Structure formats: structure tokens, C-alpha cells
Amino acid sequence: MRQSPWSSLKTGDHLIAQRALYGGTLALLHDLEKRWGIAVTYVDGHDPDEVRTALRPETKVLYLETIANPTGHVSDLPALSAVVGDDVLVVVDNTFASPLLCRPIEQGADVVVHSTTKYLGGHSDVTGGLAVFADPARYRTTWHHSIELGVTPDPFAAWLTIRGLRTLALRVRRHEQNAEILARRLAAQPAVHAVHAVHWPGLDTHPSHTVAGRFLSGYGSTFSFDLADTEAGRKFVTGLDLVSLVPSLGGPETLVLHPASTSHRQLTEEELNANGITGGTIRLSVGIEDADDLWQDISQALDR
Ligand SMILES: Cc1ncc(COP(=O)(O)O)c(C=O)c1O
Known part of the structure; x- marks a missing residue:
């Protein structure tokens, strides 16, 4: 043919x-x-x-x-x-x-x-x-x-x-302001697995921080962070009240998912590792709600 x-x-x-x-x-x-x-x-x-x-x-x-x-x-x-x-x-x-x-x-x-x-x-x-x-x-x-x-x-x-699209500019900025607040607070949490474990490129610990700063005018508002293991991840996502466990992103409401079993479920263990995704990796799509309300929910779920 x-x-x-x-x-x-x-x-x-x-x-x-x-x-x-x-x-x-x-x-x-x-x-x-x-x-x-x-x-x-x-x-x-x-x-x-x-x-x-x-x-x-x-x-x-x-x-x-x-x-x-x-x-x-x-x-x-x-x-x-x-x-x-x-x-x-x-x-x-x-x-x-x-x-x-x-x-x-x-x-x-x-x-x-x-x-x-x-x-x-x-x-x-x-x-x-x-x-x-x-x-x-x-x-x-x-x-x-x-x-x-x-x-x-x-x-x-x-x-x-x-x-x-009419409200894209307003939404994207607000999403990102909230993402920055949550990423910085998560990075200071002992339950979050290691120093580099909040994967928001706006943090200067992120390996892409410098490259991103060269041509992006912001760092986005969907990012991941690592908890100790799959069980810790499961406890966290089921312990949230305000934030919903939903496999999508970019909407007004904050959503959470477990990449290894949803968005990246097709990958083998080896491919997940190469991609930097562990069983404890959690993805947050940060919405446009009040950042303190979101943090209250996230920190109570982390405490579990
Ligand atoms: C970067 C990226 N591209 C494309 C898609 C596919 O999107 P859709 O759900 O509209 O098929 C996704 C879904 O999560 C995504 O994260």
C-alpha cells in the first residue's frame, strides 16, 4: 500500500x-x-x-x-x-x-x-x-x-x-499561585520522601528549574511528589476530603491521582523508574480554590 x-x-x-x-x-x-x-x-x-x-x-x-x-x-x-x-x-x-x-x-x-x-x-x-x-x-x-x-x-x-478559553489567562495564573504555595509547603514536610521529591519545576531543587526558566513564563500547576511507598500513597489519596481522586487535570477543582496505577499504568517497573515515578508518587492538579483550604486537607491526609 x-x-x-x-x-x-x-x-x-x-x-x-x-x-x-x-x-x-x-x-x-x-x-x-x-x-x-x-x-x-x-x-x-x-x-x-x-x-x-x-x-x-x-x-x-x-x-x-x-x-x-x-x-x-x-x-x-x-x-x-x-x-x-x-x-x-x-x-x-x-x-x-x-x-x-x-x-x-x-x-x-x-x-x-x-x-x-x-x-x-x-x-x-x-x-x-x-x-x-x-x-x-x-x-x-x-x-x-x-x-x-x-x-x-x-x-x-x-x-x-x-x-x-475566555478565562484561560485568569485561571492559569491562579492555578499556578496555588501550586507554588502547595509545592513549597509540601517540600517542607517530613512525610514527603526526600529533598528532591516535590517535582514542581519552579523549585530550585528541580533538575529542570534552570532550563524551564529560560523559555517558560511560569512553571505550571500539575506536579507530583513522592511519599514513602504505595501504601503511604494509598492512605494519602483515600484520606483527602476536599481534593478528589480523579484521573484528569486542569479543571477548577484540585484533583489527585496515583500515576503508577492510572496515567502511567501501561509502563513496566523499569520504565516507571526511568520516568522517575515510584509507587509512592502522587500527582496533584492544583485548582483555583482557596490555597489554605487545600493545604488543610492535604496536611490532614499527610498526617494519616
Ligand atoms: C500531557 C498530556 N497530553 C495528552 C493527554 C491526553 O488527554 P485526553 O484525556 O484529552 O485524551 C494527557 C492526559 O492526561 C496528558 O497529560
Whole structure:
């Protein structure tokens, strides 16, 4: 069968991806490897030389997440996109940052994807996604392809998303103010496992703090932290009253989940370790409620 002129990858091609990614994306990359014969090389994403070494003649795509789910890892998008050159399509999932904190095309990306289910819709009442293209010709061909595949939202979902967008700027700032308060208080807690165990890139202990400061205008509001083990994590998530145990993020209400058994459940033990996720890792999507109310709930659950 002839290769679709709209697809960026075909059997035999090679893709470079950062190691720290949303579990669903990693599952998709595994599928590309196993079923479609597309080779994938994983990189840390801080060092341009690592990407330069990974490049092959058949490399077609570099895939990054601006602020990674759930560890807050930030790859050096401007440096990496400069290294791969014009023949490699740089695709960036900007879901965690939203366009308020990063405009990836201005940093060298060719395609930006968002889950609009999260901050863009912003109210936990719609599911959807979108892709933004630096090149209008690529946009037009992909648009035809997406119609063929049926990847179009129904009108009400589109309307809800557009309505949500009107308050994006207010919400993102408030989410982040709350996230900073909670991240700093969590970092001072003895129950939180180790010094580097609050994975919010705004903390100067976070390995991506310096890189993030170079091109993000904020550090986001969904982040993770590590408790001692799975049992401690279970006690914490079931001990919360105000914060709900729900596998989504970016809505007005604060949500918690256990990545190893939900968002990253497809990963093997080894892959979880490589991603920096333990059984005790907890992810918080910090909402826009009163920060002290949230802290009261979190600290009573930690006490358990
Ligand atoms: C970074 C990132 N991208 C994409 C998705 C997929 O989102 P959706 O639930 O809209 O399919 C998620 C879901 O958590 C995510 O965290």
C-alpha cells in the first residue's frame, strides 16, 4: 500500500522522544515501534549533544512535552530544535504549560498538540484535543486527514472549549499561585520522601528549574511528589476530603491521582523508574480554590 502523503512517519523511520512523557503517549510510541516498525530513541532532553548523537538519516520526528506529566521535566526545546535542523519535525505536547506559559512555535516547534480536556477547556466538562501548525500547508493536509479519520469535535464540545478559553489567562495564573504555595509547603514536610521529591519545576531543587526558566513564563500547576511507598500513597489519596481522586487535570477543582496505577499504568517497573515515578508518587492538579483550604486537607491526609 502507498504511504499516506499526510503521515509524518512510515515503517523504517526513526523518532526521538523525551523519556518523561504522559503514559498514554508512551503507549502510543510503543505501538508505533511494535506494530509499525518505527524505531524510537528516548532521551533525557536537557543536553543537545544527546539528541545530536541520537540523530539518524531516517529520523523524522522529535517529540517533547513542554512540562512533562507528572514529573515536571522540561526539555530544552530551543536548543534541541536547533540541533535537529529543518528535516526533523519537532512536535510538542503543550498541555501542561498551555499557551500562557509557553508558545512552542516561537521556540522552534513545528507542531504543537494540546489535550483541550485540560487547561484550555478548563472546567472538567469536555474532552478534546487540538494541533497547531507552524506551516499552513502542513495544517491543510493534516486537516483533510483528520476529517477522514473522524477526529473532529462535536459542536457542543467545541463551544464549551471556546467558552473555557475566555478565562484561560485568569485561571492559569491562579492555578499556578496555588501550586507554588502547595509545592513549597509540601517540600517542607517530613512525610514527603526526600529533598528532591516535590517535582514542581519552579523549585530550585528541580533538575529542570534552570532550563524551564529560560523559555517558560511560569512553571505550571500539575506536579507530583513522592511519599514513602504505595501504601503511604494509598492512605494519602483515600484520606483527602476536599481534593478528589480523579484521573484528569486542569479543571477548577484540585484533583489527585496515583500515576503508577492510572496515567502511567501501561509502563513496566523499569520504565516507571526511568520516568522517575515510584509507587509512592502522587500527582496533584492544583485548582483555583482557596490555597489554605487545600493545604488543610492535604496536611490532614499527610498526617494519616
Ligand atoms: C500531557 C498530556 N497530553 C495528552 C493527554 C491526553 O488527554 P485526553 O484525556 O484529552 O485524551 C494527557 C492526559 O492526561 C496528558 O497529560
